[in-house]
Amino acid sequence: MESFPRPVLLVSRCLEFDKVRYNGQKVSSPVVRDLMPFADMKTVCPEVEIGLGVPRAPLRIIRKNDEYRLVQPGTGLNLTEKMNVFTENFLNELGEVDGFIFKGLSPSMSLGNVKVYARTEMSPVVERSAGFFAGHVINRYHGYPMEESERLLNPRIRHHYLTCLYAFADFRQIENQASIDSLLDFHRKNSFLFVSYNPEVFDKMSGLIADADEIHQVSDEYKLLLKETLRKPGSEVLKTETAWKMFLMSDDKANNESYFFEEILGRYADNRISWDAVIEVLRMFSFRTFGEESYKDRFLYPYPEKLKASVDESREKDYWDNEWNKR
Template sequence: MTNAIKVGISSCVLGENVRFDSGHKISKFVTKELAPYFEFISVCPEVGMGMPVPRPTIRLISNDERIALVETKNPENEHTANMLDYSEQKVGELKTQDLCGYIVCAKSPTCGMERVKVYRKGGADNTGVGLFTQELMKQMPWLPVEEDGRLNDPVLKENFIARIFVLKDFYDSMGDEPTAGKLVAFHSRYKLTLMAHHPQSYKELGRLVANTKDYDPITFYQKYRDGLMKAVSNRASRKNNTNVLMHIQGYFKRALDKHQKAELCAVIEEYRQGTLPLLAPITLIKHYLATYPDDYLLEQKFLQPHPQEMRLRYGL
């Protein structure tokens, strides 16, 4: 595992002129704000399977309960088999590269993650998934996948990027040889994160970690990774975050004076009510931790899941 955070991406979102009309669908957020942190692995499934640029437009159709990829103006020209073969081969290759996330082009019949238009005899609906992305999510169900357009939503954006950093930390922590000790240490750092994202998964993963002896290291690694990434795919709610903040507050009950306790309580309450962003109580907690260190809290990734320079907790 290298220090680079590898993230797959639809080539057109990166600004490459690979679309049917020789254009692109560049995301300035991706190229300006994310590029300093990630190493992008660019993929255009249509070009990858051999289609030219420019090329005829393609779409998904439903034919006797079978989804097919055909040319819009000439449906007899079908590309389903070629796309499925390419997708299986390419995703198999990507699995060896320690990807930590993937950004796909919305609404694309090859790359769309959800709500892709499917044409049927009775009309069209938005129930499809791009054929390449479908294979990606099938082979790598733990991988954070998000569409370019949805990254404009601050909550979805923060959750996606947080998941990328979780998976990167997991890979780095395990190294070339996962061990029970490494997994227990990793789980300890992410207890509060799991409580914020999905309390039930926090309990389930805790039980799994308590029974490491029942599994060989590789099986345990896979079970924990899959459970971990499924848990953090649930967006941390204001209610769960508040519960975690109150849990943290308890660690300071002997260190803080009356005024400081009231200040922390007030800031947490303002966050709970939606007056302040999550960054406000987190910043105050970090201030108190600098004065009154606590080994357990200092190692918790909940307090800084990604670089502060990314400014992702301002709107949550």
């Protein structure tokens, strides 16, 4: 099987690591737990880092005269300046990173859904915003893979996030190698994946590197296009069209196999089978043609198999172990 890089992640420290939530608890995050053997994780709890205890009185974001403040209603503290200074210093020293997983609804770590109030006490919510720490991350690392732990419980969001995370980790290694041949290989093994996301941007990427002699001539612009490509998944039509193009590259197809795969794509279009089922069939055809080289293709293998979400968490449950069923 193809080897994968180890992504570098910045993760909210309360997610599976330490009991640093405002209520003194640690938060369960299946994707963080699953990633631990496969990634290098850096953790942070900005609220603890600026000197707040555990447990602690909750924080609140206040908007007054278009100015945002981070306050602690229970103590009356205004922590805006302290949080901003810590965040800038922390990010300046962060080093290499490929992605972020933060705790949602946190006034420091939420990526966009934390409540903003008009006043410290007894006031309505005036908008939803990013947390103070996360807002700096969004501005500095625009386009990088970042998600809230709660959203990553959704299998589609999880799949997209992991796909992007490993693409960024791969590209970071390419930048460190500073080799145009490595960039061309990266582009080649991601070609079907990128086409399934955004074929127009993929064409721009292909044109950019077509005549490049040195990676430094194109790496910055290529990275911008990579961010644009992976911003969100392509349509279902694009996915099935890309799967069909890959299938057509398989050698020695009998007519009944073409009919069979067309039927598979039709069943997926009708929402009768999962995308994983389509990919498994496509992997079989691709392996028959390309052998172990097929393992390198990121459309077929975007990240390690052990990071796939469980298909059926309750598969082992005995639904027939009850009194009326024993009679």
